[in-house]
Amino acid sequence: MHTQLADAVRTIPDFPEPGIQFKDITPILADARLLRAAVNGLAAEWQSEGITKVIGIESRGFILGAMLADELNAGFIPVRKQGKLPFTTVRESYELEYGTDTIEMHIDAVSESDRVLIHDDVIATGGTAAATHRLTEFAGASVVGFSFLIELAFLDGRSRLPEGSHVHSLLSY
Numbered sequence: 583m584h585t586q587l588a589d590a591v592r593t594i595p596d597f598p599e600p601g602i603q604f605k606d607i608t609p610i611l612a613d614a615r616l617l618r619a620a621v622n623g624l625a626a627e628w629q630s631e632g633i634t635k636v637i638g639i640e641s642r643g644f645i646l647g648a649m650l651a652d653e654l655n656a657g658f659i660p661v662r663k664q665g666k667l668p669f670t671t672v673r674e675s676y677e678l679e680y681g682t683d684t685i686e687m688h689i690d691a692v693s694e695s696d697r698v699l700i701h702d703d704v705i706a707t708g709g710t711a712a713a714t715h716r717l718t719e720f721a722g723a724s725v726v727g728f729s730f731l732i733e734l735a736f737l738d739g740r741s742r743l744p745e746g747s748h749v750h751s752l753l754s755y
């Protein structure tokens with residue numbers, strides 16, 4: 583099943599800009615059996631960790647993140663780009679290759695008793711996941727680990743996450 587999942591990921595060269603090999607997960611999402619296998623594979627790593635909230639990163643992290651939360655009997659929290667969330671937010675900025683980006687979370691989304699899992703579809707440079715970690719800890723909750731469907735291992739994004747972090751990715755390139 584692992585091979586079938588890997589085979590279903592579609593690599594689109596030069597999207598959204600030249601030089602990027604975009605990992606398109608929509609063929610997995612569109613296939614009921616592969617979708618179920620992806621969610622089961624992601625959830626298996628965290629079943630005994632007492633996760634209370636799964637944070638999904640905008641926007642592709644919302645899809646499997648919400649399904650993962652359901653599978654783990656946890657709540658789901660969206661982390662969004664600046665200006666999208668309606669209530670009071672906490673925010674964090676991080677460096678991109680050119681310029682900076684800002685993400686936000688509702689101020690009351692997590693509490694000190696929460697055990698949080700951070701999810702995104704792809705970890706590339708790790709900048710977004712690292713900023714989400716800072717945001718979550720700032721909001722007072724503990725981060726138990728990071729979950730990704732796909733890790734672009736050649737970019738070594740995990741080295742940008744806090745040392746000793748529990749990082750799980752189902753597929754690695």
Ligand code: AMP
Binds near residue numbers: 639706734
């Ligand atoms: P990062 O460089 O790890 O901060 O990634 C930034 C965001 O862009 C994450 O939400 C990733 O899901 C997405 N992303 C980065 N590179 C790719 C790629 N090659 N294919 C698909 N999504 C990507």
